[in-house]
Amino acid sequence: MLSKELLLFENTLKNNRNHAESPSTTTQRRLSISLAFTQQEIEEAQRLRYKVFAEEMGAQLLGTGGLDIDGFDQYCDHLIVRDTDTNQVIGTYRILSPSSANEAGGYYSAAEFDLSRLAHLFDRTVEVGRACVHQNYRNGGTITMLWAGLAKYMQFHNYEYMIGCGSVSMADGGHSAASLYQRLQDDYLSPLEYRVFPRNPLLNDSLRSDMQVACPPLIKGYLRLGAYICGEPAWDPYFNTADMLVMLPLSRINPRYAAHFLK
Template sequence: MRDLPLPTLPFSDLRPVASDRRSLHPPKADEKAAARPTAARLDVAWARSDADIRQAQALRYQVFAEEMGARLCTPKGTPPGLDVDAFDAFCEHLLVREVRKDGDLGKVIGTYRVLTPAAAKRAGGLYSETEFDLTRLRSLRDRMVELGRSCIHPDHRSGGAIMVLWGALAEFMLRNELDTMIGCASVSMRDGGHFAASLWKQLEKTHLASIEWQVRPRLPLPVEELRHDLPAEAPPLIKGYLRCGARILGAPAWDPDFNTADLPMMMRIADLPARYRRHFIE
């Protein structure tokens, strides 16, 4: 869940293509036949090959390393220009591509990765657990997925790419009888962390989850040592999650490698407001 602008294109104009790689319940043949490129000339699909995943990892490298200045710790032998970590091999990777005028698909311009409950067990846990103690979420795990490494190419942040991704994620959740999404929403610390601390203090008052779902950061952002009285409007992606009924699970963790403050967030299908339920589910 990285900080990206929230597109304004209405989701009703977008119809995601469904095709899965290693998904729990692949779409039926008639669903595949009915799938068509979106009205916005975007195609959304689950990665079906290592080459697909490499395209997503290349986009992540461009956004996180080149644009955001993250220090990526990749496994030994990783080709240059890719963002790779130990969780990628266990995740489903959702990809958005442009559809060219000739009908061929262009490069990946948007991505999310999804760690399912079964895959999390094989991986030995969630990525979020490297930043937070998630003990209180134990009862949710059988129907909970982790979203991560989301990013959009800078040329496409005013379009419908993120909405197409969200629509495909909602369909995936329902098809696989999953009801909870968690992840880390990152806030830049280029100002030293004052904005992130101030944002947390504001969201704590309005969007903090109930005590039974709250988690603790392993490396807390030192909020009390920072200014936390600044006016701070939530970045567009976080604002979008909150509109969809998401809750903040606790105080932010500090991620030195990405130079971000990471807010733990949870969004449940049951909490989707009616207008978003119509767009993404009904």
């Protein structure tokens, strides 16, 4: 994205500042959302990612020095949410635009899925990933700010589709993920023309698919917004998660939320 465009988009965010309340206290925490402009700001996002993914979840990350860094970061725009009282970055999302995906050699999720059936949409599709929130701020307000920022980003650039991986822990060997997919596919599986195929399939006859499993909050939020799940999950050995490709056309955003995110 050109710097002029960054500034214009940043102004749209500044005109839509929000506040969120922590679930652990009645004190109002003031939060702000912006794009990361500097390398220092990007590193703040990468440090939060490392804390959440490596220290909390045990992911095997490539970064060093307490930072989660991979080859896609340099091509992405990074949304960050700050606690304005402490100036701490407490939430982040990275966004890969269509033009940047071309520069990067493709979308991140293409390493996990065959995206051939979505290729005709790539010029209107952004990919999101590395979404995380500091453990002290995991409430509806923080993720809502990130989603609202993403929606405004898509509107600003006239993008129509969002894709990204929704992850389920593999701590139990994959039974929970298989059971969740079995439950969700009846209501949320995409039309055939949007179907993707895992390169490292998770599902096999040894996995249970009848367990009562809670849907992870991020996937649940995407589905409430109107997203599809585009096919069977893939196993990501580095994060030890089962990933389902989620796709959200802006035209499908639930009217209940559209007034808030797309105003």
